[in-house]
């Protein structure tokens with residue numbers, strides 16, 4: 275492994291805003307902060323928001339800056355990516371932020387029923403192969419994991435450059451009779467062409483925060499799809 279990655283892995287072990295719950299066994303123990311993120315870590319009762327597959331954590335940091343009255347947890351498998359977001363949060367004293375290294379499919383071991391208010395899924399791998407449909411983060415299997423930890427009516431936000439994942443997610447929403455709250459297949463075209471009142475109906479974050487992957491794909495001219503729905 276490259277030297278700088280090893281250094282990052284060693285550093286995040288001591289970051290007070292990074293937690294690890296990576297299990298390789300079948301009998302996964304419950305994480306010590308399950309059901310206690312607010313009472314034990316954030317020390318308040320503010321709404322808890324997750325970013326799944328947060329990468330370097332741009333969204334988690336941006337959301338936390340925009341909403342000091344909410345708590346944010348960025349979740350990813352990869353420690354070296356989380357390192358970037360966690361270090362920035364520490365350097366800027368962003369105390370309403372934490373990062374968790376875990377598998378999204380094991381999320382119920384880290385969060386209790388109804389502990390989570392909102393979920394953001396930012397530029398996930400679209401998993402285009404049919405054989406990997408179950409790995410899409412908006413597949414019924416993953417939605418069931420979210421249902422087990424979310425408050426009823428809480429929003430799930432998806433931003434993606436993938437037309438396939440956008441279409442797939444809309445199909446699942448219709449099939450499962452979920453509530454579609456907002457949808458744009460070409461977010462930035464819509465925002466630039468429509469009257470300010472309509473623009474205001476989008477959460478500011480849909481256009482004011484851009485992740486590493488969003489920048490990469492926007493620069494290549496890809497349309498950005500945004501979907502907000504509840505379970």
Ligand SMILES: C[S@@+](CC[C@H](N)C(=O)[O-])C[C@H]1O[C@@H](n2cnc3c(N)ncnc32)[C@H](O)[C@@H]1O
Nearest residue numbers: 327328329350351352377378396397485486487
């Ligand atoms: C395409 S990247 C997007 C990263 C970031 N959201 C962005 O927009 O720049 C997808 C991220 O999801 C993480 N990821 C993929 N599958 C995961 C899983 N099952 N559990 C946790 N993280 C996962 C990867 O490690 C990666 O950082």
